[in-house]
Amino acid sequence: MPRLVLIDGSSYLYRAFHALPPLTNAQGEPTGALFGVVNMLRATLKEKPDYAAFVVDAPGRTFRDDLYADYKANRPPMPDDLAAQVGPMCEIVAALGFPILREAGVEADDVIGTLAVAACRQGIEVTVSTGDKDFAQLVRPGITLVNTMTGSVLDPAGVVEKFGVAPERIVDYLALMGDSVDNVPGVEKCGPKTAAKWIDAYGSLDGVIAAAPEMKGKIGENLRAALGRLPLNRELVTIRTDVAMPLGPAELVLRGRDADTLRGLYARYGFTQALRELDGGTAADAAAEGTLRNTAAGYARSGGGQAEAADPALAAKGEYRCVTTREDLDAWTARAKAAELVAFDVETDALDALRARLVGLSLAVQPGEACYIPLAHDYPGCAPQLDFDEVLAALRPVLEDPAVAKVGQHGKYDLHVMRRHGIAVRNYSQDTMLESFVLNSTASRHDMDSLAARYLGYTTTRYEDVCGKGAKQIAFSQVELEHATGYAAEDADVTLRLHRALHPRLEAEPALLAVYRDIEVPLIEVLARIEANGVLVDAEELRRQSHDLAKRMHEAEQKAHALAGRAFSLESPKQLQAILFDELKLPALVKTPKGQPSTNEEALEAIADQHDLPRLILDYRGLAKLRGTYTDKLPASINPDTGRVHTSYHQAGAATGRLSSSDPNLQNIPIRTEDGRRIRRAFVAPEGRRIVACDYSQIELRIMAHLSEDPGLVAAFEGGMDVHRATAAEVFGAGSPEAVTGEQRRAAKAINFGLMYGMSAFGLSRQLGIARGEAQDYIAAYFARYPGVRDFMERTREQARERGYVETVFGRRLYLNDITSRNQGLRAGAERAAINAPMQGTAADIIKRAMVEVDRWLDGQGARAAMIMQVHDELVFEADEGFVPTLVAEVTTRMQAAAALRVPLVVDAGVGNNWDEAH
Incomplete structure (x- = not known):
């Protein structure tokens, strides 16, 4: 069957503008x-x-x-930076051979709707390429x-799943909700769920209107108030399918591309790939050399701006x-x-790596060539699988061979x-999550599905696709082998492909x-060992602390009731608003x-x-947080097999490179x-052992001095x-560090750390609880005494603006x-990050380097000591007392x-x- 692709050009131009960096x-x-x-156009070709046709809005008024x-x-006017790209876009679209359609008096939606319906009637399969939900009415x-x-x-089924209504009811659905972007007011407080519920209950917009008199509550009042405008809403959101068009669907034939024009445009705009x-990957390389410079000079080279496979073969389906x-x-x-x-990947029966059992394992040796080895699928009628131990014995020589390099996600x-x-496993030498993270920690999420879409243009099979979701989700061991193979082998295959796409980008940036x-x-492997070591936790001590916290929370609650003059819930923002601002007349700052009026921590402070x-x-709240987050939950985190708590460390969590931890944090x-x-x-050493904590002193301030x-x-x-006392002596003119008061040192510490965080x-x-003018005088005095810090900050901001990083x-x-950014708030936040990130990131790099070296030394010490935690700038160990x-x-x-x-x-x-004594 012939196929027509209708591209919603306006939608994609706006979405690309807001999705990509400047x-x-x-x-x-x-x-x-x-x-x-x-x-997007190259992918379509x-x-x-x-x-195919590329459809855009014509200038001027429309019938709406x-x-x-x-x-x-x-709707605000088109941003200048976006308007400047419309002309070049049309030039490239035309040079690629796409017919460009724009019809006066109607919108691009109506042109697409007319052509889609006409093509469908003529037996042509239609794909509308868009991100606009309004087009769901055409499906x-x-x-x-x-x-x-x-x-x-x-x-059609996807529309029902996504919106809760069939395509033929999308117009009714949109009419009820309205559209804030187009300034079409809907029923107040009627969101997607309410609109879908009403249509399901009453069949259509007309049915909802007929039922309006009987609707209960505030939402019923809102519906009745909107009845007069709903017929107009329906007309405004309906995509026309009867526009008089100069060309029919079968006339939208792609022309041959104008290679010379494209070559000049691609070179001008730096589109190297x-x-x-x-x-053909030859002559263009020299022409494109040096043409790409975004505000993050090299952003695209590092993976920040690319959303395509370096090699088209990497996006093909595998066997x-x-x-x-x-x-x-x-x-x-x-x-x-x-x-x-x-590339290898495991499938298990649990997310906790320290308790999970293998269900199967996949291998990939070339892009597109992978296998799945099922080990423990147990659904009725499952085909015979190889013996569990026999498979592990066969794989051990490969996985433990240091001469065989491995990659994973x-x-x-x-x-x-x-x-x-x-x-x-030995010689685990590559990891695609970390390749992506190091290339650009903020360009993308670093899970395999996101990376495959971004760097390969490949849509992966997701876990929910084979196991379902929610209450109906099944264990992976219950997935039929055919479907399990497609999912699991793809994981290994895509991992290998991602490495092929990502590693050359790293190699280009020494x-x-x-x-x-x-x-x-x-x-x-260092983190894996720390996680496996775990830390011994005294559950009884935590239970005692939890009981004490609960008692003190109750006492605080009783005092709060006495201060307020009546009982109320300390957990209820609405009741707190009434007490603090209505009854006590405190200012809502x-x-x-x-x-x-807010009742969050900032507001209460x-x-x-x-x-x-x-x-x-x-x-x-502080007591409740300690109890809910730690004293109640930590005992439940103790692994019954080891008697210890095993946290999970995340290398690709914080953009600056800092490690984070979870389960528990x-x-x-x-x-x-x-x-x-x-x-x-409650974090204790077993009999005959001690806890040792080694902590970098003021490392970020030392890095500031270095930079x-x-x-x-x-x-x-x-x-x-x-250094805080020395800073106080300089800023407050105390004469000598010994003459500095405690209050002056506290202020100097706030300045030292505060300036690093912007x-x-x-x-x-x-x-500090002082006037703003006094605080400004402190900062001015600081910079007068430490002009190198001020110069570093100004230099760093300027370099960040030039490079984008x-x-x-x-x-790193x-x-x-x-x-x-033109948004002052966003720009100021980026400037603060520009100052802080080199220090926080360098501190992260330093402790990571230290962990690697310490781990190498510990490897030769047997069981006499083990690294058991990393917390910010601190390493914690458990060691034999001697x-x-x-x-x-x-x-x-x-x-x-x-x-x-x-x-x-x-x-x-x-x-x-215990850990506290070690401080």
């Missing part, structure tokens, strides 16, 4: 939206449709403006919607085999043994599972390659997005000096309060001074897409040698029977 070419011309549209004077009245047998940006496809494709015979198993293990690189999980099944190769990859109740509520246990420190007392090269700051650290005079004034000492990058002095000496030496800065790194070490 790319520019070498001449500074904006190219971001253009880049997204061109990639690869599908070889019989007919005549129907409703305020139609689209609140029927023969007409589908495709969102090229997300890869999603909507047929498109140039390679146009010229997968289910291994159920010994002959097949031997053949695949032989292929894996001989392969340059093997977030492979730490797989390493845990294989270790628990008796296989210590500093990023070094971060990946020397820091992130070696850390995978912080508002919610909807303009209501702002009025805590005006009445005792806000502070009491804050104290209550051990990074955020508070240490500034006695209650927070009590929780650390700024400020003589005063460098001298303070080189002299081993208390704190303003307003923020400093609130933190900042770097750590070791070359943080891209800042908002650094040139081995502690050696451990402290060796670990502090390696931590201090993890970076060569202009000022010395200092590590403080503590020892105790």
Whole structure:
């Protein structure tokens, strides 16, 4: 059947503009939206449709403006950077051979609707390429919607699943909800769920209107108030299918592309991959050299701006085999043994890697060539599978062979599972999640599905596709082998393809390659060992603390009731609003997005000096958080097999490179309060062992001294001074550090750390409880004494604006897409990140390097000591009591040698029977 693709050009231009960073070419011309549209068009051409058209809105009024004077009245004018890309877009579209359609008096939607319905009647299969939900009303047998940006496809069943109504009722659905973008007011408070519910109950918009008199409650009142405008709404949201068109569907034939025009346009706008494709990957390379310069110079080269496969073969469907015979198993293990690189992936019965059991394992040796080896599928009628132990025995020589390189996607999980099944995987040398993360930590999510879509143009089979979701989800062991093979083998295959697409980009950036190769990859196995070691937790101590917290929460609640003069729920924002602002008449200094008085932490802190109740509520919340997050939950996290708590560390969590942890999160246990420190007392050493904590002292301030090269700051650290006291002596003119008061030191500490995090005079004034003018004087005095810090900040902001990213000492990058934003708030946030990220990221790099070196040394020490936690700038160990002095000496030496800065790194070490004592 012939196929027609109708492209909603206006929709894609706007969506690409807002989805991509502010790319520019070498001449500074904006190219971001253009880049997204061109990639979409090239993907469409690869599908070889019989007919196609690129449809855009014509200038001027349409019939909808005549129907409703305020139609689209609140829509802002097209941004200048976007308007500048419309002309080039049309030039490229025409040169690619697409007919461009625009009809006066109607919208692009109506042109598409008319052609789609006409083509469908003529037996032509229609695909509407759009991201606009309004087009769902056109869907029927023969007409589908495709969102090229997300890869999603909507047929009639898909429309029902997504919107809750059939395509023929989408107009009614839209009329009820209205459209804020087009300034079409719907029924107040009627969202998607209510609109779908009404249509399901009453059959149509007319049925809803007829039932309006009997509708109960506020929503019924809102419906009755909107009855007069609903018929007009229906007319406004209905896509016309009867526009008089100069061309019929069968006349929308693609013309031959104008290669010379395209070559010039691609070179001008820096579309390197498109140039390679146009010229067969040869002549274009030289022409494109140096033409691509976005605001993140090199953003596209590093993977930030590309949303396409470097090699079209990487986007093709693969061929997968289910291994159920010994002959097949031997053949695949032989292929894996001989392969340059093997991708592997495990399927299990649980998400907890330290408790999960293997269900199957997949291997890939070439892009498009992968297998799945089922081990524990147990649904009725399942075909015989190979013996579990026999398969592991056959795979062990390959997986444990250091000569066979392995690649995975977030492979730490797989390493845990294989270790628990008796296989210590060796030479795990590549990880696609980390390749993506190091290339650009903010460009994309780093899960396999997102990376495949972004870098391969490939839509993966998702877990829900084979297992279902919600209450009906089945275990993977219940999935039929055919479907399990397609899903699991694809995982290994796509992982190998992603490595082929991502690693050359890293190799093109030597500093990023070094971060990946020397820091992130070696850390995978280090973190796996820390997680497997776990930490011993005293559950009884936590239960005692939980009981005490509950008692104190009750006491705080009783005091709050007494202060308010009546009982109320401390958990209810609405009741708190009534007590604080209506009854006690406290000022509402912080508002919610909807303009209501806020009762969040910031709001309560702002009025805590005006009445005792806000502070009491804050104290209550602090106790409740400790109890709910730690003292109640940590005992439930104890692994029954090991008797220990095993957290999970995330390398690709924080954009700056900082590690985070979850299940449970051990990074955020508070240490500034006695209650927070009590929780650390429950982290204990077993009999005959001690807890050792080694913590970098003021590492980010030391990095600031290194980066700024400020003589005063460098001298303070080189002299081993208390830098906060030294800063106070300088800023407050105390004469000498010894003459500094405690209050002055506290203020200097706030300034030192606040400036690193972009704190303003307003923020400093609130933190110190002083006037804003006084805070500004402190900051001015600080910069007068440390001019190198001010120069560093100004220099860093300027470099961030020029490059679009900042770097750590070791070359890790943080891209800042908002650094040139017209939105002052977004731009200011990016500038704060530009100052902080080099310090926080360098600190992360340093402790990661230290962990790798310490782990190498520990490997030769047997069971005498183990690394059990990493928390911010601190490493925590468990060691035999007699081995502690050696451990402290060796670990502090390696931590201090993890970076060569202009000022010395200092590590403080503590020892105790529990984590709190070790501080």
